[in-house]
Amino acid sequence: MEVTARAPGKIILAGEHAVVHGCAAVASSIDLYTSVSLRLRSEDEDTIKLLLNDIGLDFSWSIRRIKEVLSHLGSPFSLTPTPCSPETVTSLAALVEEQRFPESKIGLASGVYAFLWLYTSILGFKPATVVVSSELPLGAGLGSSAAYCVALSAALLALSASVDLDKSQKGWFTLKAEAELVNKWAFEGEKIIHGRPSGVDNSVSTFGNVIKFKSGVMTRIDSNMPLRMLITNTKVGRDTKALVANVSARKSRHPSVMCSVLNAIEAISDEWCTIIQSHAVDDLCLSANEEKLGEFMEMNQGLLFSIGVSHASIETILQTTMKYKLASKLTGAGGGGCVLTLLPTHVSGAVIDKLVEELESFGFQCFTAGIGGKGAQISFDHSS
Ligand SMILES: Nc1ncnc2c1ncn2[C@@H]1O[C@H](COP(=O)(O)OP(=O)(O)O)[C@@H](O)[C@H]1O
Ligand SMILES: C[C@@](O)(CCOP(=O)(O)O)CC(=O)O
């Protein structure tokens, strides 16, 4: 039996980092997906194989070895989403090191620990081959870690005894009753990769659409505005876990100033929700709303700069888009990664082409993506 699950990446329109500290954020899914195919193998094959196509790494563990390493912790198999303890992460790291993880890619190892935790917790010790591939840039602020954890959890749960799916369904179908369980498991995976995730990324990847997220609670936002964003990837690598930890450290050093900044970010998220849910009665009203969103993006970016998560490459993009009177902000953890530029309806294709040419002359990569589409989906392969 083979199943493929796919889960979308996301953009954070307002509120990244603040959301880790209990303030509201607004995020939207984008139509770029991470896919995970899972094929159960016959019991006598005795291996779990993981093929990570995007980073060109393959792993193969014998079930005997996985049991040996994890047995002192008791069987990790669990019906309810459970956090991975630091001792278990150490054991999982030993399993990954044995496979000679290249030093140059060591920053990617936590994704493999997350795989091993989710796999053994949900499916136990069943032999299988798992193939992962993504349309998202990894570590660029578009939520690749969450899309990876959501797609992985969805594929594993689809073939587990914990959920009862109609496996005769044809084509892609959206998760319904089982989506909450997928989301909770994905959050446990995100914890292994991010350290202290807010849960906004896995929630928007699981459920899709535009959401407001605050203190673990998600509210769906029905946007009545045509939102167009140019996404520019600085191609400067960074790591969400380190950036989130730096912001927490700054908050410990300067609690009162940081609380004011984070509250100001929350006020921007609230304004975003009000504006995109409102109905513009005419073009004039629409462009006034677009202007307000642009201003809020500039203010949000300034506040993100003040908490230490901008980067020289991000500043170059801001200065470039400002020449075109277009507002931008980083999205995700910052420190490099991707920048959003609001493209109001009045901006012509010719202007956008010129801007893209200028941004790409710096070595950045520009693209657009559909905003607010479906969340995680599953498809069973009936030929195998
Ligand atoms: N397709 C993938 N294959 C392997 N690992 C992945 C994949 N997508 C995400 N990851 C894991 O997620 C990490 C990137 O997560 P993160 O730093 O949060 O950035 P972002 O979520 O913005 O892309 C990678 O280092 C890797 O561990
Ligand atoms: C910085 C943060 O708000 C978003 C991180 O997004 P990403 O991993 O950079 O795509 C962290 C979080 O909400 O868990």
Ligand SMILES: [Mg+2]
């Ligand atoms: Mg991430």
